[in-house]
Each structure stands twice: as structure tokens, then as C-alpha cells.
Amino acid sequence: MAAKTLTIDGHLVSARPGETLLAAIREAGITVPTLCHLDGLSDVGACRLCLVEIEGQRRLQPACMTMVSEGMVVHTNTPRLQSYRRQIIELLFAERNHVCAVCVASGHCELQRLAGMVGMDHVRYEYLSPNCPVDISHPRFGIDHNRCVLCTRCVRACDEIEGVHTWDVAGRGVNAHVITDLNQPWGASTTCTSCGKCQLACPTGAIFPRGVTVGERPHASERIALIVEARKQRW
Amino acid sequence: MGQRIVIDPVTRIEGHAKISIHLDEAGDVAETRFHVTEFRGFERFCIGRPFWEMPGITARICGICPVSHLLASARAGDGLLAVQIPPAAEKLRRLMNLGQIIQSHALSFFHLSGPDLMLGFDSDPAQRNVFGLIAADPNLARNGIRLRQFGQEVIELLGGRKIHPAWAVPGGVRNGLSQSGRDQIRAKLPEMLTIALDAIGRLKQLTERYQREIATFGVFPSLYLGMVGPGGRWMHYGGKLRVIDHTGKILIDELDPIDYRDVIGEAVEPWSYLKFPYIRALGYPGGMYRVGPLARINVCTTMGATRADTELRELREQAGPVIEGSFYYHHARLIEIIAALERMEMLIEDDDLLSNELRADAGVNRREAVGVSEAPRGTLFHHYKVDDKGLITDVNLIIATGQNNLAINRTVGQIAQSYIRNGQFDQGILNRIEAGVRAYDPCLSCSTHAVGQMAMEVELYDAQGELLDRVSR
Ligand code: SF4
Ligand code: SF4
Ligand code: FES
Numbered sequence: 001m002a003a004k005t006l007t008i009d010g011h012l013v014s015a016r017p018g019e020t021l022l023a024a025i026r027e028a029g030i031t032v033p034t035l036c037h038l039d040g041l042s043d044v045g046a047c048r049l050c051l052v053e054i055e056g057q058r059r060l061q062p063a064c065m066t067m068v069s070e071g072m073v074v075h076t077n078t079p080r081l082q083s084y085r086r087q088i089i090e091l092l093f094a095e096r097n098h099v100c101a102v103c104v105a106s107g108h109c110e111l112q113r114l115a116g117m118v119g120m121d122h123v124r125y126e127y128l129s130p131n132c133p134v135d136i137s138h139p140r141f142g143i144d145h146n147r148c149v150l151c152t153r154c155v156r157a158c159d160e161i162e163g164v165h166t167w168d169v170a171g172r173g174v175n176a177h178v179i180t181d182l183n184q185p186w187g188a189s190t191t192c193t194s195c196g197k198c199q200l201a202c203p204t205g206a207i208f209p210r211g212v213t214v215g216e217r218p219h220a221s222e223r224i225a226l227i228v229e230a231r232k233q234r235w
Numbered sequence: 236m237g238q239r240i241v242i243d244p245v246t247r248i249e250g251h252a253k254i255s256i257h258l259d260e261a262g263d264v265a266e267t268r269f270h271v272t273e274f275r276g277f278e279r280f281c282i283g284r285p286f287w288e289m290p291g292i293t294a295r296i297c298g299i300c301p302v303s304h305l306l307a308s309a310r311a312g313d314g315l316l317a318v319q320i321p322p323a324a325e326k327l328r329r330l331m332n333l334g335q336i337i338q339s340h341a342l343s344f345f346h347l348s349g350p351d352l353m354l355g356f357d358s359d360p361a362q363r364n365v366f367g368l369i370a371a372d373p374n375l376a377r378n379g380i381r382l383r384q385f386g387q388e389v390i391e392l393l394g395g396r397k398i399h400p401a402w403a404v405p406g407g408v409r410n411g412l413s414q415s416g417r418d419q420i421r422a423k424l425p426e427m428l429t430i431a432l433d434a435i436g437r438l439k440q441l442t443e444r445y446q447r448e449i450a451t452f453g454v455f456p457s458l459y460l461g462m463v464g465p466g467g468r469w470m471h472y473g474g475k476l477r478v479i480d481h482t483g484k485i486l487i488d489e490l491d492p493i494d495y496r497d498v499i500g501e502a503v504e505p506w507s508y509l510k511f512p513y514i515r516a517l518g519y520p521g522g523m524y525r526v527g528p529l530a531r532i533n534v535c536t537t538m539g540a541t542r543a544d545t546e547l548r549e550l551r552e553q554a555g556p557v558i559e560g561s562f563y564y565h566h567a568r569l570i571e572i573i574a575a576l577e578r579m580e581m582l583i584e585d586d587d588l589l590s591n592e593l594r595a596d597a598g599v600n601r602r603e604a605v606g607v608s609e610a611p612r613g614t615l616f617h618h619y620k621v622d623d624k625g626l627i628t629d630v631n632l633i634i635a636t637g638q639n640n641l642a643i644n645r646t647v648g649q650i651a652q653s654y655i656r657n658g659q660f661d662q663g664i665l666n667r668i669e670a671g672v673r674a675y676d677p678c679l680s681c682s683t684h685a686v687g688q689m690a691m692e693v694e695l696y697d698a699q700g701e702l703l704d705r706v707s708r
Pocket of ligand 3: 033034035036037044045046047048049050051062063064065
């Protein structure tokens with residue numbers, strides 16, 4: 001199939017058919033913020049940070065879920081997009097309890113980095129300050145729901161790569177939260193293999209190795225793509 | 236009928252506090268109170284957190300002495316893991332606490348109290364600050380800055396600027412000391428000792444001038460509590476607790492921090508957010524005790540450091556075996572700086588400091604633990620309970636200013652009584668009350684777990700409860 005030609009932020013770009021717009025944008029050397037997307041996992045379009053403007057379409061489209069097509073004219077960084085992105089990040093901070101100063105992920109956190117990227121200097125929304133539990137019943141890992149952004153990267157890593165589907169999402173709207181097995185304590189899960197891929201995939205300090213202290217949780221999400229590649233190539 | 240004086244704010248201490256002085260019909264002091272008016276329920280905030288996070292969280296309670304919280308918390312964490320931490324970690328923690336004592340005492344003596352001491356309590360308030368001190372005695376001011384910087388440097392060499400809030404962790408420490416860091420500390424020690432010895436010489440020259448202050452600043456019998464090491468040596472981390480009475484008799488010795496509740500009770504008063512700890516055996520408020528530099532040099536048998544011991548002996552000859560007045564907190568701070576530098580001299584030669592074995596790994600092996608460190612301002616207790624997984628279910632912190640609370644109240648009363656007669660008083664009296672409080676170096680932001688600025692005001696009320704005067708700066 002012939003390559004598709006499109007215009008991204010004024011540059012002519014050619015892309016492989018069947019490729020996502022996000023991939024094409026990145027190949028063009030342009031940075032678009034993402035959170036729920038993780039190389040190596042399927043896309044779900046949950047966080048809406050990668051929204052772009054496509055000429056001729058009234059609605060904004062998530063780049064990670066949109067396929068390239070011939071002649072597309074795309075804008076990735078308009079004032080409207082900038083404003084929405086900042087609002088999204090602020091809402092994520094307002095929704096749970098992010099106290100970076102004492103967080104295990106501080107300095108290695110995608111949400112924190114995104115906040116800097118979109119220029120968030122304060123949060124304009126009222127904090128919901130929910131009372132979220134911390135589950136450290138697993139012998140090796142813990143989950144602090146205060147820091148979860150519901151990106152579902154853990155759910156997909158566990159399902160698509162490890163293949164055991166320990167993680168899932170329960171509840172709706174503001175009550176949505178990730179669960180292990182049938183909403184049991186993680187330590188009681190009979191499906192969890194303790195492989196730690198969910199921890200690798202998690203962009204924030206929500207899933208962490210037990211016993212880590214402030215700023216000590218490394219960020220290693222890129223290893224998910226590495227595992228996928230290794231499997232494909234039978235390294 | 237009576238009058239009431241309230242001092243607000245005591246400048247140069249952190250937090251928010253208020254002093255009220257009630258006068259009687261004759262215009263003499265009937266009652267004084269040192270109130271702390273801000274409160275944030277810090278303990279509650281910790282419930283449900285994994286205890287591994289506690290050093291990082293509690294180090295954020297107070298911007299002035301994070302190291303003390305860090306160490307007490309990490310030590311409580313060691314207790315929950317039920318491990319003995321690697322020797323290198325133990326020594327490095329000790330080294331950091333010495334750095335903390337030096338930098339904090341240097342700040343308190345040279346910058347916060349220096350202006351009062353060197354320029355005089357009745358000097359122009361506009362000049363009686365660190366800038367006035369720099370103008371009047373640039374060398375002393377500069378020395379103070381150097382000493383403080385040195386203490387901070389030691390802390391930074393270990394904890395680093397960025398990760399500092401969680402350098403000490405349950406089970407040990409996160410980073411060791413580099414060879415070059417060790418050389419850097421070693422090279423500076425002689426100069427720092429000269430500065431400290433010079434400063435104590437200067438303070439001793441002032442004793443003559445401040446006879447009246449020495450006699451009226453918190454001179455009353457009380458108990459003293461502090462940590463000591465083997466043989467009753469001055470100790471700031473990892474020792475056992477000792478309580479003595481005003482005659483020097485040892486009432487309690489070798490107390491393991493875990494048993495502190497057997498010895499210390501905590502009373503609550505409706506007019507203050509600080510808790511009022513007291514020694515149970517003597518009841519409340521008779522069991523009033525003091526902690527901090529003065530208490531530590533009183534409870535210890537020796538400083539375990541040559542030059543510091545010389546100074547301590549001299550002071551004991553002059554002021555008695557138990558040094559009672561809170562004015563002597565200043566002497567005590569300088570003696571502790573000297574001792575800390577001498578201890579550092581010894582510690583720095585220990586090759587364990589360069590070890591890479593720094594952290595013991597374990598799960599939850601105990602459900603309750605107490606960690607104690609000697610903060611610059613006094614003994615600091617962190618008491619945690621956790622569930623079987625390690626989530627915090629209960630926290631109790633006892634901080635220095637809380638323990639000195641009763642004594643601070645007494646001190647304020649004593650100074651007021653001595654300087655206010657027949658409703659007559661002047662600005663100098665209020666300065667002295669403020670200085671009497673500052674002698675304890677209270678850190679109110681930490682004692683009430685509140686963040687922000689300390690302000691203090693003194694209000695003077697007459698017998699009818701009418702406000703006569705108010706000082707707030
Ligand atoms: S998860 Fe990230 S954003 Fe949230 S508190 Fe931790 S460091 Fe901050
Ligand atoms: S736990 Fe982490 S990976 Fe899973 S949904 Fe929450 S933030 Fe995403
Ligand atoms: S990265 Fe595209 S919607 Fe989250």
C-alpha cells in the first residue's frame with residue numbers, strides 16, 4: 001500500500017498506512033503529551049491529552065486512536081489544545097491526592113512531568129480530596145489509589161503481556177478505581193504472578209515496590225515496549 | 236480585678252504564639268500564659284500511609300529541623316522492621332545529626348539571640364537584629380554564618396540537597412559518604428572549633444553584664460530529660476533516656492524509648508494546642524521537665540569530648556552541678572557545638588563511614604515502635620503503630636517545644652514578675668520576655684505541626700481584663 005501524505009503543523013509528512021496519527025506526529029519529531037498511551041500496549045484513548053485538531057473535522061481527535069489518512073491537515077499545539085491539556089492535568093490533580101513532596105515517584109513521575117510540560121503552576125479546580133485506600137497486602141508491591149490517574153496501563157500490561165488479567169476497573173465516574181481479581185486485596189489475588197509489569201507500566205507513584213521511600217520509585221515504563229519487542233523477535 | 240499583658244509576635248522564632256500577662260489589683264503579675272494558637276492535625280494525616288514513607292512525610296513537618304524528624308522516624312521504622320541497621324548507616328545518621336545540631340545552634344546563638352546578647356536588651360529595636368549585629372561585630376556575625384554553613388554542608392554531603400527529606404529510611408540510609416566528602420569535613424573541623432571556642436569566650440565575658448537576666452530567666456527547679464550514652468556520656472542519637480531532678484539526682488536511667496509512656500504523661504489544656512508532657516512519677520504539673528541543650532548538659536555525666544568537658548566543668552563550678560537558669564541555654568548550645576565538632580573529629584576517621592552496606596531489608600516484624608533523636612531543641616519522640624502490612628494506624632509525636640511548654644510558661648511568669656511592678660513596665664521588659672522564650676529556641680511551627688510564619692504577641696491586661704498594652708512585631 002502506498003504511503004499517506006499529511007500535513008502536521010505545517011510540515012509535509014509521509015506515514016505508513018494503518019499507522020496512528022500519534023506515531024506519525026512523533027516520527028515528524030513533534031511532541032504531543034500522552035498519558036494513557038504506552039508503547040507496547042493497545043490504545044484506549046482514555047486520557048484525552050493527545051487530542052489534536054484536524055481540519056474539516058469539528059471534533060478534536062485523540063492522536064493515539066486516529067489512523068492517518070491521505071491529505072490530513074493536523075494541528076497539534078493550538079491555543080485551544082494547550083488550554084484543554086492544562087485543564088485535563090489540573091483535573092487529574094484535583095481528583096485524587098497528589099502530594100508530590102512526599103511521593104515515592106517524585107522526580108520520576110509522568111504526571112508530574114506533564115504538569116511541567118503544560119505549564120501548570122496551580123490548580124484552578126476544587127480538590128475533591130477523596131479518602132482513598134492504600135493496599136500493601138502484596139508481598140512485593142503496593143497500590144496507592146490516591147495517586148492513580150486511571151490510565152489503565154496496568155490493566156492492559158497485565159492482560160495483554162502477562163496474560164493473566166489480574167487488574168480491572170470497577171465503579172463509574174468519580175468512583176471508578178482499579179481492582180485486583182474480584183476486588184480482593186492484591187495480596188489475596190490468585191491470578192497475580194508477581195511479575196511486576198503493572199508496576200513498570202504505571203506512569204505515577206500509584207503502583208510501587210514495597211518499602212520504597214520518597215522519590216525512590218524508578219520510572220521504567222519503556223521496558224514494556226522492550227518486552228513486547230523481545231517477544232516478537234524471540235531475542 | 237487584674238491586668239493582662241500579651242506579647243505578639245515574638246520576632247525571630249517560627250510559628251505563632253501569644254503571651255498574655257494578667258495583673259492584679261496592685262498592678263503586679265497575677266498570671267501569665269504562653270499560648271500557641273495554630274494547629275494542624277498532622278498525626279491524622281499519617282494514618283493509612285505505609286510506614287516507609289514516614290521519614291519523608293515527617294521531615295516536612297518542620298522546615299527548620301527536618302533532620303531530627305527524619306532520624307527519629309527512620310529509627311522508629313527500624314523498630315518496626317525489628318532490624319539492627321548496618322554500622323555504617325548508624326554512624327552516618329549520627330554524623331548527620333551532629334551537623335544538624337551545629338547548624339541549628341549556630342543559627343540560634345549567632346543570628347537569633349546574638350543581637351540581644353551582643354547589643355543589649357535595651358538597645359534600639361531597629362538595630363537589634365542580625366543586620367545590627369553585622370554592623371556592630373562583623374567578625375562574630377561572619378563566624379556564625381561560617382559555622383552554620385559547615386553544619387549544613389555536612390547534611391548536604393550526606394543527604395544531598397534534593398533527596399534530603401528521605402535520606403534516612405527504615406533499615407538504614409540511602410547514600411553513603413564519599414572519600415572527598417570526608418576530606419572536606421575533616422579539613423574544615425579545626426577552623427570551626429576555633430570559631431566555637433572563640434564564641435564561648437565572648438559569651439563568658441557577657442555574664443557580668445547580664446547578672447539580672449541570668450537570675451530571672453527561668454531560674455526555678457525542674458526536672459531535666461535527655462539522652463545519654465554508655466557511662467552517662469552526652470548523646471544525641473541512639474542512646475537511652477535519663478531524667479534527673481534539680482539536685483542532680485538521677486530519677487530514671489537507661490530508659491528504653493519504647494517504654495516512654497511508662498514515664499511520660501501528656502496533659503491537655505484548653506487554652507493551648509500544645510500538649511503538656513510531664514514525668515508521671517511526680518504528677519501534673521509537678522512533673523514539669525525541660526529538654527534541649529541545657530537539659531542534655533545537665534543529665535550527662537560527661538560530654539565525652541575534651542574541650543567541651545573543660546567548658547562544662549567550668550560552667551558547673553560557676554552555676555552549680557545542675558544549671559538551672561534558661562539563660563544558660565546559650566552556654567549549653569555553644570558547649571554542644573564544641574562537643575559536636577569534637578565528636579565529628581573522632582567519627583570522621585572511622586572507615587565504616589565509606590562502606591556501601593547501608594540498608595537492612597525486612598518486612599513488618601513488630602507492630603509498634605518508638606524512635607527517639609535529640610533534636611537541637613530537645614528530645615524528639617516518634618511513636619508509630621502499624622497493621623500487619625505496615626500501614627500506619629496510630630502516630631504520636633512528642634516534640635521539644637511541647638516538653639518545654641510548662642517551663643516556658645514558668646519562665647515568662649518569672650520574668651514578668653521580676654520586671655513588672657505596680658503596673659509599671661517598659662519596652663525592655665517585653666523584649667526580655669521575648670528573649671526568655673527565645674532562650675528555649677521554641678519551634679512552634681513544628682510543635683503544632685503547622686506550616687508557616689511564627690508570630691507572637693504579648694498583651695498586658697489589668698485586673699478588670701482591660702487590655703493595657705500590646706506589643707506585636
Ligand atoms: S504520582 Fe506523580 S503527580 Fe502524583 S503525587 Fe506522585 S509524583 Fe506527584
Ligand atoms: S495504577 Fe497506575 S497504571 Fe494502573 S490505572 Fe492507576 S495510574 Fe494507571
Ligand atoms: S494518550 Fe491518547 S488519549 Fe491518552
